[in-house]
Amino acid sequence: MAKPVKFLFDTEFAAEAKQQAEPRVTLAEHQALVALARQESHAAGLITGEAQAMASLERQRALALTAIGDRLSVAAEALKGLEGRLEQEAIDIAVAVASKLASTLIAREPLAEIRTLVADCFANLRSVPHLVVRVHDDLLDDARTELGRLATERGFDGRLVILAEPTIAPGDCRIEWSHGGMVLDRAQTTSEITEAVQRYLGVAAPAALEDTP
Template sequence: MAAPAQKFLFDNDFGAPDKAREKAAAAAELAQAVAAAEQRGYQVGFAQAQREMQADAERLCAMALEQIGQSMQVIAAGIGSVETRMETEAVEVAVAVARKLCRELIAAEPLAEITALVGECFRHLVSTPHLVVRISDGLYEAARERIELLAKRSGFAGRLVLLSDPEIAGGDCKIEWADGGMVLERAAIEAKITELVGRYMASRK
C-alpha cells in the first residue's frame, strides 16, 4: 500500500546556505583584515623601534666621540707638562754640570781665566798709564810672575800694580785703569746664569 502523500507547506528556507556562506566569507575577510592590520602594526612598530635604536646609537656615538676628544686633550696637556718638566730638568742638569765643571777647572787651573783676561787688557790698553790688578791672597805670588811676564811680552809700557785682596775669591780678579775697569767674579756670573735660566723656564710654562 503506497505511503500517503504529504502536503508541501512552503516552510523550507532555501536561502540559508547562502547566508551561512556570506557569514563565513565576512568572518574570513575580517580575519584577514585583522591579520593585515596586525602585520602593518608590527611593521610600523618595528620601523619605529629601528629609528629609536639608530637615534640612540648615534647619540651614544656622539657622546663617545666627545669623551674621546676630552681624553685626548687631557693626554695632550699631560704630555705637554711632561715635556716641559723634562726640559726644565734637562736645563737644570746642564747648568749644574756646567757649574761643577767650572769649579773643577778653576780648582785645577785657577790662574787660567785671570791671565787670559789680563792678557786681553794688555793688548787693548797698551798706552794706558797704569793698570791695577787685584787678586786673592792665595794666588798672589803665582799670579804676579805670570802677569808681569804677560806685560813684557805684550809690550805694555804703563805702570803695572798687583794687589792681593782677601775679599776676592780664588779664580776671581778685578782690573782697573784710569777710565774704566772690569771684574771677573764667578759668583756674579753664576747668579746671572741662574737668572737667565729662570726667565727662560718661566717663559716655557
C-alpha cells in the first residue's frame, strides 16, 4: 500500500496567491504597447534625422557663405583695378578733348584769350606808362585794331605797343610793362597739365593698376 503524501497546506496556498498577484497583460494590450513603442522609436528617429539634416544644411550654408565671401573679395579687387584703368582712361580722354577743343577755339578766334589777358592788365595796371603786347606775325594787324579799341573802352591812359614776334605761336602772347610781365604759352600749359596728370595717376592709381591681372 502506497504511503500517503503529506498535504502541504501553507506552501500550496502561498504559491497560488503569488500567481494570482502577478499582473497579467492581454494580447490586445500587448499589441498596443508594442505599437506605441514602435511609434515612439519612429518619432525619435525622425527627430534625430531632422537634427542631422539641419546640421548638414548649416554646414552647407556656412560653406556657401564662405565661398561667396571669397568671390566678393576677388570681385572687389578686380573692380578696384578696373576703376583705376577707367580713371586713367577718363583723364586721358579729358585732356585730349580739352587740347583738341583749345586748338579748335584758337584757330577760330586766335585773339580771344589774348584779349582777355590784356583786358585784365588794363583793369589792374592803369598807372603804368606803357604796355607792350607781342603776338604772332599773322595776328599783328588784327591785334592792333582790337586791342586799341579795347584800351579806349577800358580807359587805359598809358601807351599801348603791339609788336610782331615770329617765335610766338598763334593764339599765344607775351605782355610786358615797366616792372613786370606775363606769358601766354599754350604748349607750356599743355605740358604742365600732362605732368600734373601723370603725377596724380602715379600717386592715386598705382596700387589699383598693380592688382590688375
